Amino acid sequence: MKGDRRPFLPGSLGLAAGAATTALLARPQYHVIRRRERSRVAILSAGSYSENLERILRHGLELFHLDIRDKSVLLKPNLVDYTPGNHINTHPLLVAAAAECFRRLGAKTVLVGEGPGHQRDTGLVLCESGMADQLHQQKVRFVDLNRDELVEKPLLANYTGMKSLWLPRSILVSDFVVSMPKVKTHHWSGVSLSMKNMFGVVPGAKYGWPKNILHWKGIDRSILDICATVPVHFVIADAIVAMEGNGPLNGTPRPLNRIVLADDPVAADATCARLMGLDPEKITHIRAGAQFLGNSSIALMDQLGEPVRAPVTPFQLVPEFEYLRETNFLQRKS
């Protein structure tokens, strides 16, 4: 059988580019180590958004014995834009459930904050996605991180060479930052998970819409610098309906029926990648992040919920990132 070589070209180029970038990022360029000895992860089942998400989350959070009392909590969902029928944002019901759970855990304040990357009208995304209604019902305050007061912070890693970033005051003064990504593929970084979600804290009022300077400096490098400087204390990843293919905006919904909790963003992202059928060690920012931001190895994670199982069919990716699929996938399938 004669194979069509064309699809291999972008894949091979992607593999080569990925390997080159990974090699460049292998050299430690961080001034802080957030990685701990072991990380805790909980994979929770959730059949759909109509389930009692608050109950599921509450039980999940109890596994971590978090001390949130009198802490200011900032939930950072992924709100990119709104296109009817597209699962591109963290679901508002999950955000509302998380807000209620942290209140019950004794948080002093719970705030939801996001700075959409493309859409300048954050209010429009809030309205059209249904997030505004949920936050209104729960009486949760929202802060537009694109237009917040800004403070210049020296970067605690030097992958971009930017030295400092202007960051929103609301995120810097929060005691407990929870990254709440939508689990999805991304046509420029392979995946968009809890670490990539932190792009949303970079303010559009300074860096524009989109935050183009971060693209020019390198998405993986920017992710590492941001996550070194703005600690992610906890992750609640929305994988109830994930996205595959041409994410972050034009992919295809892919139900995974899972919520992933973790006290470590690298562990969360590595686990989500495995749930997507991808090899986290091939994802540049996860691999580099495992040097100082958290643990990517399963051996260094305590699984508090369900075990990690790769899907029967791995997630679809754009050709440049097809190399991210787990290499032993076909063997396991057979």
Added chain:
Amino acid sequence: MDDPQRANLLCLEQLVARQLPQGGWPFHSRAAQAAVEPTALTLLALPSTLIRERERAIRFLLQIQNPNGSWPAFVGDGGGGSGFTGLALYVLCRCGVGGKSTDRAIRWLLHSRGWESHWLWKWKFRTTDRRVRFDPDKFGWPWMPKTVSWVVPTSYSLLALKNCIPGSQEGLLQLRIRRGVEMLYDRICPQGGWNAGNGVVYGRPLAPHPDATAIALLALGGEPVNDFVTASLDWLERHAQFCFAPWSLAWTTLALNAFRRASQHLISRLAVIVASDEIDDCATLAVVSMALTCANGLNAFGVHS
């Protein structure tokens, strides 16, 4: 209260109350950090009777102008220049401010350009990076130096260059206006309207954004009306039917009104929104105020096709 005039008075009262001691406005009502976009938009919204507030705002803008002629995005920002320079210059020109400050700003705008115009990036976008399809010969203005052109800073810059009186370099000014207009048409979404930048990525059309579409249309005021403009106005009209977000709705109103499309129903809707909920964001409040003024036959952007 759904009377546009009363709603506008409420907006103006709130804006006056939120002016910071140094003369600028912040984005959030509780913030103390003045920024260029809310200040410039508020200055444009304030009626000429509010002389003291306007003079303080003008003084503030002139004080924070960078030595190279550009404007920072906010107080404390670096001196490299931001994508709000065009807006600041446009507003100052509309307020009758001229002289060295505006001349320096014009010079900066004439030499600021999206990086796709650089030969190396032109080559990259023509050969290796085909995920986004655009013509790098058609360039505008970036949000930050050393990045590519985007729709909103290009539109703000076009508004400025079309409305200011250049001291010199008339030829370059006309060339940059022409390139900027070409860039907007090049990046238009297939269904009309504009997203943040490209209209197509990875072969998939992107959805337009109402505010970017409206600002681009205002920047295209005075250009011959063509199919691109008509399709974009049609898209804005359709989207506006279900739009209740004040920032997008207000920009939409200003653009439709400028192109003499029906906007009275949108003005009424904005008046209801103002009455029902306080608008926290000063930039949004200013654009809403300008849109409400359209009820009196006035359009702060003063473009009529």
